[in-house]
Amino acid sequence: MKKTLVVLAHPSIEKRSLANKIIIEKIRTLEGVKIKNLYQEYPSFQFNIETEQAALTEAGSIVFQFPFYWYSIPGILKEWMDQVLKHGFAFGSTGDKLKGKQFLVSTTIGGPADAYREGGSNNFPINDLLKPLQQMANLTGMKYNTPLVSHSMIYVPGVYNKKEEVEQRAKDHAQRLYDYIAAS
C-alpha cells in the first residue's frame, strides 16, 4: 500500500461535523495513512511550507477530504494550495515533486444529487464544479481519480435530512474511501 496523505479541510471536525467526522474516524485506523487537519494545525492560515511540501513528497497518494462549501473547497484548502503548491515544486520546468502521484477528491455535499445538473437548482454537475482541482492534477502531473462524492449530507434537525440517514451515507462514503486507500 502506498503512503497516503489525507488533507482534511473541515473547520471543526470534533464539534460541528457529522459526515466528515465519521469518514475520518474510519480511515484513521488504516496503516500508512497520515491525516493533516488543516484548520487544527494552522488556525491562522500561516502554513509551514517546508513541512507541507515534505509531507506531499513522501506520499504516493494524496486525498483532499472536505465538505463542499459555496460550490467549491473550504477557504483554508485554497490558501494551502496557493502557499504550498509553488512553482519549482509542483509545476514549472523543475517542479516535478507531485508527478506520478495518485490524487483523489473526497467530498460531502449538502444538496441532493438531482440539484447538480443542468436545469436543477444548482445548475451544474458536480464534476464541472470540481474542474479546477482536476486541472491542478493535470498541471502537476498527478493522476486524477474519479472523485468520491456523497450528496444530501447536510443535517439540520427538522429542516434537512434525518440524522440516521446522513450517518448511513457517511458510513458508506467512509467505506468507499477506506477501500480506495487500502487498494492503493
Ligand SMILES: Cc1cc2nc3c(=O)[nH]c(=O)nc-3n(C[C@H](O)[C@H](O)[C@H](O)COP(=O)(O)O)c2cc1C
Ligand atoms: C459555509 C458552508 C457552505 C456550504 N455550501 C454548500 C454548497 O455550496 N453546496 C452544497 O450542496 N452544500 C453546501 N453546504 C453544506 C455542506 O456541504 C454540508 O453541511 C457538509 O458537507 C456536511 O459535512 P459535515 O457534517 O462534516 O460538516 C455548505 C455548508 C456550509 C457550512
